[in-house]
Amino acid sequence: MLRPRNVDEVAAALTFARDQDVPLAVRSGGHGISGRSTNDGGIVIDVSQLSAIEVLSEEKRLVRVEAGARWKDVAAALAPHGWALSSGDYGGVGVGGLATAGGIGWLAREHGLTIDRMRAAELVLADGSRIRADAEENADLFWAVRGAGANFGVVTAFEFEVDQVGMVGFGQFVLDASDGATLLERWGAAMEAAPRDVTTNLIMGPPRRGRALAQIYGVVDSAEPDTIIERFTPIAGVAPLLDQQVQLVPYEGVMNVPDAPHDGQGEPAVRSGLIDHLTPEFAAAAARLISSGTVYFFQVRSVGGAVSDVPPDATAYSHRAASFSVVAFGGSKALLDRAWDELAPHFRGLYLSFETDQRPERLGEAWPPATLARLRELKRRYDPDNVFRDNFNII
Ligand SMILES: Cc1cc2nc3c(=O)[nH]c(=O)nc-3n(C[C@H](O)[C@H](O)[C@H](O)COP(=O)(O)OP(=O)(O)OC[C@H]3O[C@@H](n4cnc5c(N)ncnc54)[C@H](O)[C@@H]3O)c2cc1C
Numbered sequence: 001m002l003r004p005r006n007v008d009e010v011a012a013a014l015t016f017a018r019d020q021d022v023p024l025a026v027r028s029g030g031h032g033i034s035g036r037s038t039n040d041g042g043i044v045i046d047v048s049q050l051s052a053i054e055v056l057s058e059e060k061r062l063v064r065v066e067a068g069a070r071w072k073d074v075a076a077a078l079a080p081h082g083w084a085l086s087s088g089d090y091g092g093v094g095v096g097g098l099a100t101a102g103g104i105g106w107l108a109r110e111h112g113l114t115i116d117r118m119r120a121a122e123l124v125l126a127d128g129s130r131i132r133a134d135a136e137e138n139a140d141l142f143w144a145v146r147g148a149g150a151n152f153g154v155v156t157a158f159e160f161e162v163d164q165v166g167m168v169g170f171g172q173f174v175l176d177a178s179d180g181a182t183l184l185e186r187w188g189a190a191m192e193a194a195p196r197d198v199t200t201n202l203i204m205g206p207p208r209r210g211r212a213l214a215q216i217y218g219v220v221d222s223a224e225p226d227t228i229i230e231r232f233t234p235i236a237g238v239a240p241l242l243d244q245q246v247q248l249v250p251y252e253g254v255m256n257v258p259d260a261p262h263d264g265q266g267e268p269a270v271r272s273g274l275i276d277h278l279t280p281e282f283a284a285a286a287a288r289l290i291s292s293g294t295v296y297f298f299q300v301r302s303v304g305g306a307v308s309d310v311p312p313d314a315t316a317y318s319h320r321a322a323s324f325s326v327v328a329f330g331g332s333k334a335l336l337d338r339a340w341d342e343l344a345p346h347f348r349g350l351y352l353s354f355e356t357d358q359r360p361e362r363l364g365e366a367w368p369p370a371t372l373a374r375l376r377e378l379k380r381r382y383d384p385d386n387v388f389r390d391n392f393n394i395i
Contacts, residue, residue: 029094
């Protein structure tokens with residue numbers, strides 16, 4: 001494990017790693033679900049010591065964040081300015097892994113993905129050169145970093161234009177999921193009809209003690225209790241409501257989770273799918289899968305809204321038409337893969353941060369053909385020796 005303390009040391013670590021004939025992984029927060037930021041007998045370049053967060057322009061709300069910071073630290077640093085950056089639902093996740101893949105967060109429908117607020121990235125490339133990528137300089141790499149960053153270099157820092165966000169409504173609801181298919185379909189329809197200031201996620205699992213339950217968590221970007229209640233009411237009403245809690249909290253409070261050590265070990269079997277709408281056919285198939293016991297955690301996150309405003313070719317995250325990101329955790333990889341194959345026709349693609357399967361077909365699901373072709377051309381140009389291959393290797 002190499003833990004560089006500055007960009008020069010990142011470049012030196014990379015030069016050293018390239019000289020060894022062993023696997024190379026890059027790690028920021030160590031929170032990668034697929035366990036790709038660790039390896040067996042190889043080298044890990046861990047940039048967690050590069051974690052500074054700095055305001056570059058108050059007026060433009062421009063912030064520079066080093067890759068090793070965690071999202072809860074970013075939220076805490078932005079809060080005194082009345083700002084936030086949508087970055088995920090868990091503050092313990094590292095900046096580097098999430099901001100090179102997409103970033104589906106609590107403010108996604110209103111402010112887009114984390115990468116949509118990115119204005120520049122600083123990288124150490126495979127040949128050791130240090131570059132800045134933005135809309136004018138190295139624009140092709142800037143495009144690639146936003147959705148396929150892990151293939152192109154070690155990102156040491158990002159610049160983001162953040163949003164004005166103060167107090168938000170954070171809601172947690174428990175619903176009766178005896179009719180799981182109807183619940184899924186209704187929640188999907190309620191989310192698609194909802195104003196953009198609300199983003200919620202739905203969690204389901206196999207029945208416990210004979211009872212099927214669903215949990216909905218979400219944020220309304222408003223400090224007005226009436227607006228918060230108005231937004232949550234149709235969403236919490238998609239099935240019989242058993243318990244509820246709604247709080248008015250700073251966005252920073254939602255992201256402030258207890259510290260838990262993460263060393264990139266990942267999860268045993270997680271599959272991902274991006275889907276445009278929760279159709280009756282998908283809802284029925286998903287409900288059958290959930291009640292089968294093959295998955296112990298099934299989550300649907302809202303995307304859509306501002307995420308879908310961005311043209312599919314504007315960044316390497318191209319599945320812009322998807323309104324939902326679906327994730328399933330299973331105890332058995334074989335059983336989960338078989339079940340996921342059956343659901344596959346419903347999906348338009350996958351989100352690489354939530355996928356553990358390493359079969360080559362997954363590449364074409366992460367990136368549609370035109371995106372993948374452009375990524376392959378850039379990969380040949382910027383990483384001809386395939387140094388960066390730990391995560392959805394573009395070959
Ligand atoms: C509990 C939990 C909740 C999550 N919630 C969300 C969520 O709400 N929304 C969402 O979008 N994602 C979410 N994720 C997924 C998360 O975005 C990814 O797992 C992400 O890769 C984690 O970032 P990290 O830096 O902590 O990971 P790491 O394990 O450090 O890295 C993961 C991979 O990212 C790449 N990478 C890391 N750092 C760099 C770098 N500096 N330069 C280039 N490539 C790099 C590497 O390929 C590495 O293998 C969640 C994950 C967990 C475990």
